[in-house]
Amino acid sequence: MNLLKPAALIAALGATVAIAQTSPAVADKNLARNLAATCANCHGTNGKSVAEVPSLAGVPANVTIQKMKDYRDGKLPATIMHQLAKGLTDEQTALVADYFAKQPK
Amino acid sequence: MKPFNTQRRDLIKGAGAIGALGAVAFTGGCATVGGAAKPKVVVVGGGFGGATAAKYIAMWSEGKINVTLVERGDQFVSCPMSNLVVGGSKNLGEISVAYGGLDKYGVRRVKGEAVGFDATKKTLSLADGTALPYDRLVLSPGIDFMYESLPGLATGEAKNRVLAAWKAGPETVALRNQLTAMKDGGVYAIHIPKAPYRCPPGPYERACQVAWYFQQAKPKSKVLILDANEDVVSKKGLFTKAWNGQYKGIIEYRNNQEIQDVDARTLSLKMSFGDDVKADVLNVLPPMRAGNIAAMNGLNNSNKRWCQVDWLTYESTAVPGVHILGDALQIAPAMPKSGHMANQHGKVCAAAIVELLTGGNVNQTPLVANTCYSFIDDKNVVHVASVHRYDAAQKTMVAIAGSGGLSAEQNALEGVYANSWARNIWADMLT
Structure with missing residues (x-):
């Protein structure tokens, strides 16, 4: 189900952009990038980690989405990610996951 | 132009x-x-x-x-x-x-x-x-620093003797050198100003680090935390557990310790209430x-x-x-x-x-997160984390309900992650 969300969101954004080019929705072309940048402190710029914390760059979106869900639900043991994952909505998680999936490993 | x-x-x-x-x-x-x-x-x-x-x-x-x-x-x-x-x-x-x-x-x-x-x-x-x-x-x-509130630290000489060491660099090393030069059985005292100040858990982490050093090298020495605040400002449960645990008998914490001035010559604090407090290494974080x-x-x-x-x-x-x-x-x-x-x-x-x-x-829905690791000793670490979103009605950033939190207890895995965090955030800024 989660996989459908980014597609739906992009379609919705496209429609908004088509209607009003100067609406705030235009800024959303960088929303995924901006959200993903909040992860870079620990996971590296554009998801390329230089240390022990895993890279997110090139990880398939469904893998990242599932992990975030499992962190939130307490199904995946974590030191900190269960707390941070709860700060993102499903839509934001999907945008971030999709952005990292497209980054070179 | x-x-x-x-x-x-x-x-x-x-x-x-x-x-x-x-x-x-x-x-x-x-x-x-x-x-x-x-x-x-x-x-x-x-x-x-x-x-x-x-x-x-x-x-x-x-x-x-x-x-x-x-x-x-x-x-x-x-x-x-x-x-x-x-x-x-x-x-x-x-x-x-x-x-x-x-x-x-x-x-x-x-x-x-x-x-x-x-x-x-x-x-x-x-x-x-x-x-x-x-x-x-x-x-x-x-x-x-608001040194105007502490006339005793007006001179460069006084500032070098009673260090803040709250901007990393030569002062960090100078404070280390004061500690290594201190005789065993001495007292290191750190004064914490009222919040807000840079790095809320930083002073408590520093107290832990000095206590860890004393444990290794100067076991008769003490650490005195003099906090102008009513209570421990950050990660209270996690720090107090360490102070009552592995650092019991080394670290003493005192709250509500407002100071009027510092005497750099005698390494003592003039307290707003009570007797002067003297130390062998005195570390004062002035108001910021x-x-x-x-x-x-x-x-x-x-x-x-x-x-x-x-x-x-x-x-x-x-x-x-x-x-x-x-x-x-x-x-x-x-x-x-x-x-x-x-x-x-x-x-x-x-x-x-x-x-x-x-x-x-401009993005109307910015999100920011915070992750802060504190070292209890050289390996074991505790964290506090939070996520904040922009609230258009209040025109400010607000913590997202249900997100964030603290470590359950100090642990070595987070020591690995803390070092990893440092390398990644430095790279995120500079490489």
Whole structure:
């Protein structure tokens, strides 16, 4: 189900952009990038980690989405990610996951 | 400057802005020479906020904006992890990073001390007389100390004897040297000012690091925490567990310890209530305010101490065209003054400035997160984390309900992650 969300969101954004080019929705072309940048402190710029914390760059979106869900639900043991994952909505998680999936490993 | 600014404003109005601006940008030729046709951003301060902003503006604008970073230091020295230098498990070289990694993004680096700016002419002045023109100025000035409240620390000699060591660098090493020179059986005392101050858990981490060192090398010595606050400001349960556990008999914590002054000659604190307190190594964190470049130029519009900004752009509410990041800000509720947070400020500001200067729309839903690790000893670590979103109705950042939290207990895995965090955030700023 989660996989459908980014597609739906992009379609919705496209429609908004088509209607009003100067609406705030235009800024959303960088929303995924901006959200993903909040992860870079620990996971590296554009998801390329230089240390022990895993890279997110090139990880398939469904893998990242599932992990975030499992962190939130307490199904995946974590030191900190269960707390941070709860700060993102499903839509934001999907945008971030999709952005990292497209980054070179 | 005037014709260019006018032109730029006109360009931003229309939907053709991006194409037209692109054409203007290409006529500017090489980004490193002059580049009069490109918008100019000058960033002051190569710390967690400023270096991040400089890198991300250059990276995200893909060369469409000329970015200059003004920094007085030769290299970046990290405040996070610097308590490990005080404790002796790391050295200063291990927490320092060169600025050269920013060159590949096209960031022009200027070594110098920014002293003021002209918001009308849009120029930044350096101590050597240089004037740097800008379209947008970003200040990440960190903190400076309110020594006026502590007359006993007025002289340089007094400041060297009673160190703050709250800006990583030579003072960090000097404090370490005072500790190694101290006789066993001595007392290290740290005074903590009333919040807000830079790095809420930092003083408690430092106390732990000194206690860890004493355990190894000076087992008869004591650590005295004199806190002006009513209670431990950050990670209370986790720190007090360590003080009552592995550091029992070494660390003593006292709350409500306001001071009137410091006597650097006798290494003693004149307390507001009760007898003077004397130490063998005295470490005083004076009350703090926004760094000088902000404080001396009318940007400290919150209680004449901190700077208020628009949380969508980090533009000062006092002076248009000037953006402010990091510890100098009047923080939003539950937002700590931390390096991690400053890095996040830097990215939100960078995204906004790129949009403002290239005709785009500023993100109306910024998100920032904070992760703060504290070392209890050389390996075991505790954290606090939070996520904050922009609230349009309140026009501020608010902590997201249900997110964030603390470590269950100190652990070595988070020690690995804390070191990993440091390497990744330094790289995110500087390489």
